[in-house]
Amino acid sequence: xxxxxxxxxxxxxxxxxxxxxxxxxxxxxxxxxxxxxxxxxxxxxxxxxxxxxxxxxxxxxxxxxxxxxxxxxxxxxxxxxxxxxxxxxxxxxxxxxxxxxxxxxxxxxxxxxxxxxxxxxxxxx
Amino acid sequence: xxxxxxxxxxxxxxxxxxxxxxxxxxxxxxxxxxxxxxxxxxxxxxxxxxxxxxxxxxxxxxxxxxxxxxxxxxxxxxxxxxxxxxxxxxxxxxxxxxxxxxxxxxxxxxxxxxxxxxxxxxxxxxxxxxxxxxxxxxxx
Numbered sequence: 001x002x003x004x005x006x007x008x009x010x011x012x013x014x015x016x017x018x019x020x021x022x023x024x025x026x027x028x029x030x031x032x033x034x035x036x037x038x039x040x041x042x043x044x045x046x047x048x049x050x051x052x053x054x055x056x057x058x059x060x061x062x063x064x065x066x067x068x069x070x071x072x073x074x075x076x077x078x079x080x081x082x083x084x085x086x087x088x089x090x091x092x093x094x095x096x097x098x099x100x101x102x103x104x105x106x107x108x109x110x111x112x113x114x115x116x117x118x119x120x121x122x123x124x125x
Numbered sequence: 126x127x128x129x130x131x132x133x134x135x136x137x138x139x140x141x142x143x144x145x146x147x148x149x150x151x152x153x154x155x156x157x158x159x160x161x162x163x164x165x166x167x168x169x170x171x172x173x174x175x176x177x178x179x180x181x182x183x184x185x186x187x188x189x190x191x192x193x194x195x196x197x198x199x200x201x202x203x204x205x206x207x208x209x210x211x212x213x214x215x216x217x218x219x220x221x222x223x224x225x226x227x228x229x230x231x232x233x234x235x236x237x238x239x240x241x242x243x244x245x246x247x248x249x250x251x252x253x254x255x256x257x258x259x260x261x262x263x264x265x
Contacts, residue, residue, distance in 0.1 A: 014147035015145070026137065
């Protein structure tokens with residue numbers, strides 16, 4: 001799978017990832033009645049964990065590493081919404097929530113990606 | 126309006142899912158092609174940085190423009206799901222950003238990694254603010 005077919009597979013996986021993000025975010029909003037955008041954090045942290053794992057085992061996956069990583073997980077996680085929600089919290093005067101959404105999400109996602117890379121490294125060994 | 130399809134929450138309707146899949150397809154394809162085309166100068170993943178900043182700006186502009194035009198219904202809601210949640214959500218990425226930052230840490234580039242991560246979050250927030258400001262100016 002190369003060239004145009006790989007690009008189409010990546011794009012289709014991205015579409016599926018984006019729809020999964022909407023469904024999961026909606027489910028979190030429906031269950032957790034918090035005035036905080038928790039859904040995006042859950043999505044970005046779980047996506048970073050799985051991408052770390054996929055990246056560590058990429059050599060055994062061939063082109064599927066790109067379909068899963070760039071496509072599915074790239075489309076599932078999102079930066080634009082996270083940034084927008086941070087700014088909306090700040091504009092509402094909720095500075096602590098805004099800082100948590102910006103830098104708390106960053107730290108937890110970095111730790112999750114690190115854990116994924118480590119777990120994948122154990123598997124690939 | 127009392128049919129099962131309309132009482133179902135928005136995020137579980139097939140129409141919403143179709144719009145977001147179609148948008149995510151385009152946004153992800155654009156990110157994939159751009160990340161292949163743009164150079165990674167200085168050993169830093171700048172293509173993903175640029176993609177995330179441009180996406181944050183555009184989403185701010187879009188959501189503010191739509192909100193000022195009226196309630197989140199009908200065509201406005203379809204555009205929000207297709208372009209906002211799908212296209213721009215799929216164009217930008219957090220997982221590649223996080224793994225890319227950890228990649229800098231792994232190779233011992235701790236300071237560049239911190240600079241890259243903080244710059245993405247701070248410049249991204251500035252881009253969101255600028256996009257929202259542009260969106261609100263368009264209607265006044």
